[in-house]
Amino acid sequence: MSIYQPAEDSYLLQKELITFLKNKPKTIKILDMGTGSGIQAKTCIKQGFKNTTAADINPDAIKNLKKIKTIQSNLFSKIPKQKFDLIIFNPPYLPLDKREPKDSQLNTTAGKQGYEIILKFLKQSKPYLNKDATILLLFSSLSQPKIIKQKAKELNYSLTKLAEQSLFFEKLFVYQIKTKN
Numbered sequence: 774m775s776i777y778q779p780a781e782d783s784y785l786l787q788k789e790l791i792t793f794l795k796n797k798p799k800t801i802k803i804l805d806m807g808t809g810s811g812i813q814a815k816t817c818i819k820q821g822f823k824n825t826t827a828a829d830i831n832p833d834a835i836k837n838l839k840k841i842k843t844i845q846s847n848l849f850s851k852i853p854k855q856k857f858d859l860i861i862f863n864p865p866y867l868p869l870d871k872r873e874p875k876d877s878q879l880n881t882t883a884g885k886q887g888y889e890i891i892l893k894f895l896k897q898s899k900p901y902l903n904k905d906a907t908i909l910l911l912f913s914s915l916s917q918p919k920i921i922k923q924k925a926k927e928l929n930y931s932l933t934k935l936a937e938q939s940l941f942f943e944k945l946f947v948y949q950i951k952t953k954n
C-alpha cells in the first residue's frame with residue numbers, strides 16, 4: 774500500500790507541533806496516529822521527546838519506520854490501554870471520490886462526508902487522554918468543520934484554532950483540542 778508522503782498538510786501540522794513542544798517536559802507521552810511516513814513522530818523524537826509511539830493502519834507504513842515504537846492499528850483498536858499527554862493526527866480528511874484508487878483513499882478519504890474517521894478518532898481518544906492532555910488535529914474546509922466542531926463539543930472537548938492555510942481549492946486548519954475539566 775502506498776505510504777503518504779509529506780505534503781502541505783503535513784508541514785502545517787509539523788510547524789504547529791514544533792511550537793507546541795517548546796518548553797514541554799521531554800518525558801511527555803506522545804502518540805502519532807496515522808503516522809504515514811512518520812514525519813510527526815520523527816519531529817517529536819528529533820526534539821528530544823523519546824516517549825513517542827507511531828500508529829497506522831497501513832502495514833507498509835509501519836514496516837518502513839525503524840527505531841520508532843510502532844503499532845499497526847485501525848485507530849485505537851490495537852493500542853493498549855494507556856494515557857497520552859499528546860495525540861497528533863493528520864487524518865484522511867476528504868469526502869469520498871469514487872474515481873480515486875482504493876489504495877490512495879486510505880490516505881485521503883475520511884468517509885462519504887469527509888469527517889467520519891475524525892469523529893471516530895475524537896470519540897475513541899477519550900480514554901487515552903491524560904487529564905491535561907492535548908490533541909493536535911488537522912482537517913480541511915472540505916471535512917465539514919462545523920460538524921466536527923459540534924461533535925467535539927458534544928464530547929466535552931474545547932477547541933482552539935492554531936493555524937489556517939489556504940490552498941487552491943480548500944483551507945487547512947490545525948486545532949488544539951483538550952478535554953474540559
Ligand SMILES: C[S@@+](CC[C@H](N)C(=O)[O-])C[C@H]1O[C@@H](n2cnc3c(N)ncnc32)[C@H](O)[C@@H]1O
Pocket residue numbers: 777778779780782783786806807808809810811812813828829830831834846847848863864865866879880881890
Ligand atoms: C493524510 S495521511 C498523514 C500522514 C502523516 N501523519 C503526515 O502528517 O504526513 C493519513 C494517514 O492516516 C492513516 N490512516 C488511515 N486510516 C487509518 C485508520 N483507520 N487508523 C490509523 N491510521 C489510518 C493512513 O494510512 C495515512 O498514513
